Amino acid sequence: VPGGRPGADGSGGGSPGPGGRAGERGATAGVRIGVGSVVTGLAAVGDARRFADLALGICPATGGTVRLEDHLPAALVVSSPDLGRALAARVLGPLLRLEPADRDVLLDTLATWLECDGSAQRAGERLYCHRNTVLNRLRRCEQLTGRTLTRPGDLVEIGLALTARRVLPI
Structure with missing residues (x-):
């Protein structure tokens, strides 16, 4: 349509x-x-x-x-925008409250790392930085959000929260 x-x-x-x-x-x-x-x-x-x-x-x-x-995960978020916004606020809230430059770098790194199937090397190539820089940024994301990127449930929440931020007006 x-x-x-x-x-x-x-x-x-x-x-x-x-x-x-x-x-x-x-x-x-x-x-x-x-x-x-x-x-x-x-x-x-x-x-x-x-x-x-x-x-x-x-x-x-x-x-x-x-x-x-x-795009089923994005459709899931769009089908319940209030829940999508609530998830984004809960999961990404500490990152969203950072200064815009810091916030954007960390969120872009997190999204790129996920798009690269968890490869810090490939994410670094896409972001034009060293893989260790990617790993340091990801550790900072973990510290701020209280989520662990090796825990599948946390990854699902983070992925859906990033999707909500991308497709919904937040």
């Missing part, structure tokens, strides 16, 4: 564009497209619309296509 227009591809029509599937064509700048799940039967159309709306809620304001199945 693109930004309030009918048609899965933003064309105004009810069918996908020449690419065959919604969102396969290059998106026009600023056009947001949320793609839900394929459903069978009329009874499931309401759920499909709700899922497409969730995908649309994840789309960046600058435009793009988001397939719900590729």
Whole structure:
């Protein structure tokens, strides 16, 4: 469901564009497209619309296509924004209260480290710093949040909190 227009591809029509599937064509700048799940039967159309709306809620304001199945953690957060904000405040609160420069460096390091599957080496390459700098920043995140990055439950909370911060107005 693109930004309030009918048609899965933003064309105004009810069918996908020449690419065959919604969102396969290059998106026009600023056009947001949320793609839900394929459903069978009329009874499931309401759920499909709700899922497409969730995908649309994840789309960046600058435009793009988001397939719900590729962004389920973000969809979970968007489906309950009050809980997402509460989780972000509880988990990231000590980091969010830092001076903006410190806050941004630590949150960017944490998010990049997670995107790099926990590799300090790869995160350092992306952030243009030494892996030990990444490790020092992560230790500071642990100290401030009281979370341990080797504990799976803490990682889930941190990942969802970072997702909430990215997709919700906080």
